[in-house]
Amino acid sequence: xxxxxxxxxxxxxxxxxxxxxxxxxxxxxxxxxxxxxxxxxxxxxxxxxxxxxxxxxxxxxxxxxxxxxxxxxxxxxxxxxxxxxxxxxxxxxxxxxxxxxxxxxxxxxxxxxxxxxxxxxxxxxxxxxxxxxxxxxxxxxxxxxxxxxxxxxxxxxxxxxxxxxxxxxxxxxxxxxxxxxxxxxxxxxxxxxxxxxxxxxxxxxxxxxxxxxxxxxxxxxxxxxxxx
Amino acid sequence: xxxxxxxxxxxxxxxxxxxxxxxxxxxxxxxxxxxxxxxxxxxxxxxxxxxxxxxxxxxxxxxxxxxxxxxxxxx
Numbered sequence: 001x002x003x004x005x006x007x008x009x010x011x012x013x014x015x016x017x018x019x020x021x022x023x024x025x026x027x028x029x030x031x032x033x034x035x036x037x038x039x040x041x042x043x044x045x046x047x048x049x050x051x052x053x054x055x056x057x058x059x060x061x062x063x064x065x066x067x068x069x070x071x072x073x074x075x076x077x078x079x080x081x082x083x084x085x086x087x088x089x090x091x092x093x094x095x096x097x098x099x100x101x102x103x104x105x106x107x108x109x110x111x112x113x114x115x116x117x118x119x120x121x122x123x124x125x126x127x128x129x130x131x132x133x134x135x136x137x138x139x140x141x142x143x144x145x146x147x148x149x150x151x152x153x154x155x156x157x158x159x160x161x162x163x164x165x166x167x168x169x170x171x172x173x174x175x176x177x178x179x180x181x182x183x184x185x186x187x188x189x190x191x192x193x194x195x196x197x198x199x200x201x202x203x204x205x206x207x208x209x210x211x212x213x214x215x216x217x218x219x220x221x222x223x224x225x226x227x228x
Numbered sequence: 229x230x231x232x233x234x235x236x237x238x239x240x241x242x243x244x245x246x247x248x249x250x251x252x253x254x255x256x257x258x259x260x261x262x263x264x265x266x267x268x269x270x271x272x273x274x275x276x277x278x279x280x281x282x283x284x285x286x287x288x289x290x291x292x293x294x295x296x297x298x299x300x301x302x303x
Contacts, residue, residue, distance in 0.1 A: 058290055065287075094290065101292045103237075108244050148241060148293055175242065 003217060006032040006042035008072070008088070010052035010063050015198060019048040019085065022198040026214045034066040044081040044125070044217050045072055047088030049141075049196060059102060059144045060090035069095055081125035081217060082190045086142055089182070089192030098183055098192045099157060100149035105142070106175025112141040114206060116168035117181045117195055121161050124184050126191040128219040129212045135168060136209035138195040145174040145194040147183070154178050162186070165193050230301040231274050235289045236267035267294070 005023040009016045009031050016031060023029035023046065032039060034052075039045060052063035063069065069091070076082045076097055084092035092098040105111060116137055119130040130136070149157070154177060157163055165182035172179045174194070182193025197210030237243045243265050250264040270288055274280060280298050289296040 057288070061287065061290070101290050103241070103293060104244065106242060106244050108248060146242075150292075175244075 002027045003043040004028040004030065004041070005044045005046060005214075005217065006030055006039050007046045007048055008032050008034060008068055009048075010034040010050070010066060010091075012052045012054055012063075013048055013050035013087070015049035015085065015087075015196065018196075019046050019198040022201045022211065022214050023217075025201060025211060026218060032068060034063070034068045037067045037071055039068070039071050039075055045075060045083070047072065047082065047084040047091050048198070049086030049088060052087055052091060055087075055144075058090075058094070059087060060092075060094035063087075063091045064095040073097060076185070076190045079187060079189050083126045083213065084190075084192035085196055085198060086140075086145075086194055089194055090144065092190060092192045097190050098185055099153055099162070100147050100177075100180075100183060102144050102194070103146040103148050104144050105146055105173070110141075110143045111145070111173050112139070113173060114139050115171045115173055115181075115195060117165045117171075117193075118168055119164075120166050121164045121184060121188070123161075124164060124188045124191050124216075126213050126216050127164060129216040136165075136197075136200075136212065137207040138197055138200045138210050139206070140173055140195045141199075142174070142194055145176065147176040147180045147194070149177060154180075157183060160186070162188075164191050165195070229274055229277055231272050231277060231280060232299040232301070233270040233272070233280065233284055233288055234267060234297040234299065235270065235284075235294050236265060236296075238293055238295055241293055 197213040200207040200210030245266040246264040284296045
């Protein structure tokens with residue numbers, strides 16, 4: 001039986017179909033409208049990029065109160081694999097499912113560029129198909145991608161191996177603390193990152209490195225399905 | 229009751245908006261202005277102001293990166 005991944009769609013999401021296509025390249029996938037209060041029994045959840053609720057107030061601040069987010073939080077608490085990409089990362093941080101917060105880029109510009117990121121923690125369900133230290137070429141496109149947490153939190157995350165991805169040396173595009181591109185929760189099942197792996201799934205458009213994150217969900221079998 | 233909530237970037241967090249405005253000032257002839265910080269102002273009408281603290285912590289501010297200050301305006 002193949003796994004089924006649910007991709008959340010908020011009003012203002014814009015990367016949910018790319019995320020859906022990327023998931024569908026490795027397994028079954030379906031969209032989950034933000035107004036639903038259940039996850040249709042999916043085995044993993046992707047919270048995609050975009051501008052949920054117009055990014056009003058702060059990116060992710062309103063989306064975190066969507067009905068579906070209560071179900072996502074419960075799913076995450078039970079060990080279900082959740083991946084937040086870009087705006088989805090912002091939503092998960094605002095929801096308190098991931099540490100830190102995302103601030104306006106230090107250069108005050110919207111960024112759209114290919115960057116290299118390093119896989120720091122290959123033991124999450126979203127990085128299991130990667131090697132530690134592996135370099136992935138993946139695009140970023142965001143205005144508020146400067147991840148921030150206080151010093152004590154960063155030190156704790158470093159010690160616990162919870163920095164999932166880092167921008168390659170010299171490739172930090174947004175002023176993110178400690179070059180952090182993505183982090184995971186304490187249990188490792190919730191991962192968020194600013195770069196867009198769903199936009200890097202075919203060499204025709206520059207890189208297929210992003211596919212590894214979605215393929216990981218099949219390899220990380222020990223964690224997948226833990227919620228069911 | 230009318231209320232204002234002032235939301236500011238926490239001290240020590242890079243505030244590129246404030247810095248950019250500050251750097252533009254000398255070119256306009258404004259001298260001696262430092263420590264420019266840019267935040268947000270939320271104005272609202274509230275019947276029970278005791279809710280405001282929780283509202284700020286839950287929604288209006290992200291206390292990891294922002295401080296807030298509530299100002300009440302007596303009618």
